[in-house]
Amino acid sequence: MQFRLGNYLFCPSWLGLIILMICIPLFIKLGLWQYNKAELRKEIQSSYNTSLDQDALVLPDNLTDVDAWKYKKIKVKGQYETKYQILLDNQVEENVAGFHVITPLRLDGSNDYVLINRGWVAGGANHTDTPTINTPDHSLEIIGFVWVPSKKIFSLESDNEKSSWKTVWQHMDMERYQKSIPIHILPLVIKLDSKSNAGGFVRKWQLPAGKIATNMGYAYQWFGFTIASILIFLFTSIKKANNTKT
Secondary structure (H helix, E strand, O other): OOEEEOOEEEOOOHHHHHHHHHHHHHHHHHHHHHHHHHHHHHHHHHHHHHHHOOOOEEOOOOOOOHHHHOOOEEEEEEEEOHHHOEEEEEEEEOOEEEEEEEEEEEEOOOOEEEEEEEEEEEOOOOOOOOOOOOOOOOOEEEEEEEEOOOOOOOOOOOHHHHHOOOOEEOOOOHHHHHHHOOOEEEEEEEEEOOOOOOOOOEOOOOOOHHHHHHHHHHHHHHHHHHHHHHHHHHHHHEEEOOOOOO
8 A cells, every 4th residue: 555645655554554543542542531630630629729718618417419528628526436446558748657547526416427537647667556546535626628538449458358347447448437337427538627636647638739730741641642653653654756767
């Protein structure tokens, strides 16, 4: 297969054409995936910034649409229940490994509980040693931001390991947590506000904005691969015609 273009011949190989037809849709799809992730993070950041300037909302008694509360600033009152407190492993601050402290809070005037992420604490010299957690034993007002843990969790733990109660968890698996305890937990976590004194620890919450530039960079990279693939294909397929007359 070849076509003459003035003094040049366009003669692509079938292999090159097939590779190009595979690469272009793939690279565009990956680029759009990263671009859409960046746009979603922008929306999250905008919602978070709006919440910062607003008064804390009161969590309703009947929580139906949990996703509608994502990243909103809310306030609740209650008392910590440390019996079912867990530590999220592999949390790093200033290059120091540690844990996030997740403690259930019994809501005043209710049998419902909500999980409070009280922040980061450093781990011990031996990673198997868990830190001592001091917890207020009276009713508190909690102000923080709603976090709905992802349901897409990859874990190497077996079903038997998941069914047994542990203090240290690798991921915040809300469904697993709700099944593991005999109290009613609302399907969300409140990340304690950094200015609150309600039994909190280090709270330098990572915000989506920090990764928007990364996602956009990856998107431009994949789109660049698309253009590069086309240019390479053209460069290897176009040759100067031999105009020698006999």
